[in-house]
Amino acid sequence: MSEKTNSIANINENDTSEEALNSTIDLSRVLAIGLHKTSWQQIMLLLAASLSVIIVFLIFIFTFINGFQIIPEYGFFKFLFGDFWNPEIEFGIFPMILGSFLVVLIALVIAVPVGIACAVYLSELAPDIVRKIMKPTIELLASIPSIVYGFIALRTIVLFFQNVLGFKTGRTAFTAGLVLSIMILPTIISIADDAIKAVPQRYREGSLALGATQWQTIRKVILPASVSGLTAAIILGFGRAIGETMAIYIIGGGATAIPKPFFNIFQPIDTLTSLIVRELGEAAVGSTAYHAIFGVACVLFVITFVVNLAGDIIIKRFAKKLKGGV
Amino acid sequence: MSDTTQKIEQQPSAEGEQSFDDLPRRKRLLSPKQGQKTAYIMLGSSAVFIFLIIAVFLGYIIVNGLANFSFRLIFSPFNPTTDLYGIGPAILGTFILVLGSVAIALPLGILAAIYLTEYTKGGVIVNIIDQGINNLAGVPSVVIGVFGYTFFCIFLRIGQSIIAGWLTLACMLLPTIIRTSQEALKSVPHEYREGSLALGITKWRTIRHVVLPSALPGILTGAILSLGRAAGETAAILFVGSGSLFLKWFGGFTGTFTTLPYMILHLHRSSGGWEEVGSVMWLIAFVLMMVVFGFNAVAMVVRSKFEKKRTGN
Numbered sequence: 151m152s153e154k155t156n157s158i159a160n161i162n163e164n165d166t167s168e169e170a171l172n173s174t175i176d177l178s179r180v181l182a183i184g185l186h187k188t189s190w191q192q193i194m195l196l197l198a199a200s201l202s203v204i205i206v207f208l209i210f211i212f213t214f215i216n217g218f219q220i221i222p223e224y225g226f227f228k229f230l231f232g233d234f235w236n237p238e239i240e241f242g243i244f245p246m247i248l249g250s251f252l253v254v255l256i257a258l259v260i261a262v263p264v265g266i267a268c269a270v271y272l273s274e275l276a277p278d279i280v281r282k283i284m285k286p287t288i289e290l291l292a293s294i295p296s297i298v299y300g301f302i303a304l305r306t307i308v309l310f311f312q313n314v315l316g317f318k319t320g321r322t323a324f325t326a327g328l329v330l331s332i333m334i335l336p337t338i339i340s341i342a343d344d345a346i347k348a349v350p351q352r353y354r355e356g357s358l359a360l361g362a363t364q365w366q367t368i369r370k371v372i373l374p375a376s377v378s379g380l381t382a383a384i385i386l387g388f389g390r391a392i393g394e395t396m397a398i399y400i401i402g403g404g405a406t407a408i409p410k411p412f413f414n415i416f417q418p419i420d421t422l423t424s425l426i427v428r429e430l431g432e433a434a435v436g437s438t439a440y441h442a443i444f445g446v447a448c449v450l451f452v453i454t455f456v457v458n459l460a461g462d463i464i465i466k467r468f469a470k471k472l473k474g475g476v
Numbered sequence: 477m478s479d480t481t482q483k484i485e486q487q488p489s490a491e492g493e494q495s496f497d498d499l500p501r502r503k504r505l506l507s508p509k510q511g512q513k514t515a516y517i518m519l520g521s522s523a524v525f526i527f528l529i530i531a532v533f534l535g536y537i538i539v540n541g542l543a544n545f546s547f548r549l550i551f552s553p554f555n556p557t558t559d560l561y562g563i564g565p566a567i568l569g570t571f572i573l574v575l576g577s578v579a580i581a582l583p584l585g586i587l588a589a590i591y592l593t594e595y596t597k598g599g600v601i602v603n604i605i606d607q608g609i610n611n612l613a614g615v616p617s618v619v620i621g622v623f624g625y626t627f628f629c630i631f632l633r634i635g636q637s638i639i640a641g642w643l644t645l646a647c648m649l650l651p652t653i654i655r656t657s658q659e660a661l662k663s664v665p666h667e668y669r670e671g672s673l674a675l676g677i678t679k680w681r682t683i684r685h686v687v688l689p690s691a692l693p694g695i696l697t698g699a700i701l702s703l704g705r706a707a708g709e710t711a712a713i714l715f716v717g718s719g720s721l722f723l724k725w726f727g728g729f730t731g732t733f734t735t736l737p738y739m740i741l742h743l744h745r746s747s748g749g750w751e752e753v754g755s756v757m758w759l760i761a762f763v764l765m766m767v768v769f770g771f772n773a774v775a776m777v778v779r780s781k782f783e784k785k786r787t788g789n
Contacts, residue, residue, distance in 0.1 A: 198587035203608030267522035295708025365512035393616025395711040458614035
């Protein structure tokens with residue numbers, strides 16, 4: 151009896167140990183194959199994926215190490231708030247900062263109402279056929295090169311301001327802002343469209359069931375519910391606008407002094423981006439002007455980085471809120 | 477406690493009465509129905525406005541482009557002795573530049589997209605990568621150009637050449653290609669992956685032989701769209717080797733290059749953009765738009781075919 155149990159136990163023990171052995175061998179072999187097969191591929195994929203982060207990091211490092219030298223060479227406050235730029239001696243970029251924000255402000259004042267109205271129309275009201283026409287149209291608008299915008303605007307809006315409205319020059323903050331507003335429309339429309347579409351259907355149904363008209367539903371329910379998404383659209387539109395270069399370079403007028411009075415939008419201005427285009431070709435590598443231009447690039451990089459980060463965070467919170475909201 | 481409940485009970489009725497009394501006194505400019513109608517007219521007109529802008533814009537380019545159209549200019553280089561502003565080298569340069577940069581960015585972008593869609597399920601690293609891609613997409617093209625100049629041309633000693641142009645543009649296109657590839661990979665049904673894995677095929681082989689082929693049209697659409705975007709780019713390539721090389725067809729891999737948008741800028745700078753070279757600039761703008769729209773149209777055709785196949789399955 152005891153022998154039997156012993157032997158059974160033995161057999162059992164043997165069995166389990168063999169099984170365990172077999173399974174460990176199998177498992178280790180599988181693991182080894184798996185590890186061997188996936189490790190180098192996964193590392194390669196991870197490297198490719200993190201390339202974007204590396205590039206962003208490199209952009210910051212390389213604009214910064216060239217740009218920060220303007221601080222000892224010229225002075226931080228004189229650089230940021232100095233009101234005069236002369237490529238040989240003076241490197242105050244305040245007129246350009248002012249010009250950039252002025253142009254972007256004009257562009258947003260025009261593009262935000264039109265863009266959001268268009269997004270509301272397309273996502274809530276438009277019949278299918280209109281949507282099918284407008285989607286590619288807006289994509290087309292986004293694909294037009296910046297320099298073509300500038301060139302065409304130079305021959306239409308600028309000439310119109312000079313010859314018909316009798317301005318001394320048509321290359322002003324206002325005309326630049328006008329063109330810029332058209333250029334950022336696709337960005338604003340597509341993000342606003344996503345935000346409005348993300349509002350759950352039950353919000354609309356609830357409002358309509360209470361007897362509200364469709365317009366009341368849009369105004370009192372859908373727009374408030376998507377307000378953070380719409381904010382993100384405006385913020386990302388701002389980020390797109392402040393980095394816009396070639397069109398503004400051609401239409402802005404390139405005046406490196408603060409217009410008097412500074413809120414006069416019908417005077418030539420210069421922006422941070424067009425300053426880079428105009429000056430970098432002529433600055434000798436390592437000169438103060440060269441460092442000043444990299445300082446400008448650094449300022450631009452920081453502005454767009456912060457703006458994009460803020461926009462993305464708002465969008466993510468918005469998505470989470472709509473998912474979690476009852 | 478009882479107080480508050482009473483208040484809550486009373487409030488709606490009180491408010492209801494009040495608003496009911498107020499109703500005749502409050503003057504509405506428009507009834508809700510009329511308000512809706514006006515609002516809709518305004519919303520609809522914004523769409524019409526945008527449509528008109530692009531129609532006028534395109535019409536203007538096409539009319540002026542066709543008025544100044546000339547095969548002779550398109551197929552010949554610039555000849556200073558006869559003042560023949562040929563744009564042939566610029567067209568060739570544009571194609572060489574965009575094809576090269578997409579050829580660099582596409583494989584990297586696809587690999588990144590595979591990692592993000594197939595190998596990860598969230599986490600800190602993925603969040604950082606995701607944010608990095610978004611931020612790279614948001615960097616102004618002129619800053620990328622400045623970076624390309626200092627990093628590729630000076631730091632890596634590549635010099636101002638078409639290779640530096642390729643690399644700089646590739647940096648700019650990477651986010652778009654990653655995002656469109658991700659979309660394409662996500663749209664591959666899960667059954668495909670499961671079916672392949674159930675047959676005992678490894679994950680990597682599944683991705684290579686099952687997932688990638690069926691996502692290929694979507695990935696291709698993104699690549700063609702970024703070809704169009706790269707073709708119109710000026711600021712990013714301005715400092716990394718764009719030169720006024722309108723005389724020769726190709727300047728070699730270490731020489732400068734010229735593109736259509738750069739030629740517009742060059743003529744604008746040298747003439748103030750006014751009448752002397754106006755007709756050539758119209759022609760360049762027209763050809764450039766045709767190149768960009770051509771890429772977009774091809775992308776749309778590929779996408780619609782792809783979608784049809786999908787829904788057919």
